[in-house]
Amino acid sequence: MTPARIWRRLRGKPFGRLADLLAGLLMLATSAVGYLYAAKVPGLDPITIWPFWYWTVIFVALGLVFAPLLRWRRATLVVGFALLTGLLLNEEPFYLAREIRYRDRPVRVLPPGDSLRVITLNCGGGNEAPVRDALVLDPDVILLQESPGSRAIDRLLPEGWEHVGRIDTAVLVKGTLSADEHPRWLAHEMHVVRAVPERIGRPITLISTHLVQPSVRTDIWRPFVWHRAAMLRESRTAGVGHLIEQQHRYGDLPVVIGGDFNAGNHDSVLPPLVRNGFRDAFREAGRGWPNTITADYPMERIDYIWVDEHFEALRSLVAYTPHSDHRMVVADIALRQP
Secondary structure, eight states: OOHHHHHHHHHHHHHHHHHHHHHHHHHHHHHHHHHHHHHOOOOOOHHHHSSHHHHHHHHHHHHHHHHHHEEEEEHHHHHHHHHHHHHHSHOOOHHHHHHTTTTTTTOOOOOOOTTTEEEEEEEEETTTTTHHHHHHHOOOEEEEESOHHHHHHHHHHHHTTEEEEEEEEEEEEEEEEEOOOOOOOTTTTTEEEEEEETTTSSOEEEEEEEEOOOOOOOOOHHHHHHHHHHHHHHHHHHHHHHHHHHTTSSOOOOEEEEEEEOTTTTTTTSSSHHTTEEEEEEHHHHHOOOOSSSSSOBBOOOOEEEEOTTTEEEEEEEEEEETTTBBBEEEEEEEOOO
């Protein structure tokens, strides 16, 4: 009996049922992981911290590896199901489709007294060159993380700008600003200021934040990985809670929050912001490739600009800087008319 005939017999009824079972398990696993992302199930960081396309690639690869056993119809079903799930749950196709759809549609621009350009930028370990790159884009507000420090910012800023902040987070405004003293625990996470940007001439609250990085270990079978992930999640959840508390630090002013959240759009630490009236400016008006980390190989979006109900997002995009491991997020926002 030739090897080909042996293989055909092995793929008969018993192995045909095995192939059905394997195909069903792969599709069930794809559905289960997809549910964790879609429902933003908390407490599963070692699994859900990765962008969903990571799992899409894994399930497509498994479908191809087991293709000789599954045969082409089952293999096509498994691979197609993984790709369809990825298309629905990965946000990149949505923003690219929006870019294609609205490419020729002009962006509505409000008068200078109503609109602002805000940039959030992680400077990548205190490098001052990314700040120069951000200034080229003619912003009104720059929210920094891993700031190069006050002395470097003093040298970089043109006349008419003011800034405040510590080594990590800083707020730069073309206009005037003031800030109360921050407790040590709060200054470690964010800087909150009352600012009057020159372009709009009225006070707003600006917050630059940098949440702690989650666990990115892949050896998820080890209990200590889950224990550390839970500790880091608790810290990050508390950080978002502090952001929500600080929105009223200077009264009921319009609020803009920007920063490095170290969380993908599927992360369960972000929904409390939405429940408290904040909107993701890129989700509302972003176009093009959304991911910000890393700058050269942008695999996930972890940098955000959030606005409250006083603002409308007109346009948002992600801009490349060769001097940081993050791309910067740029948002044009406008005060809503009363």
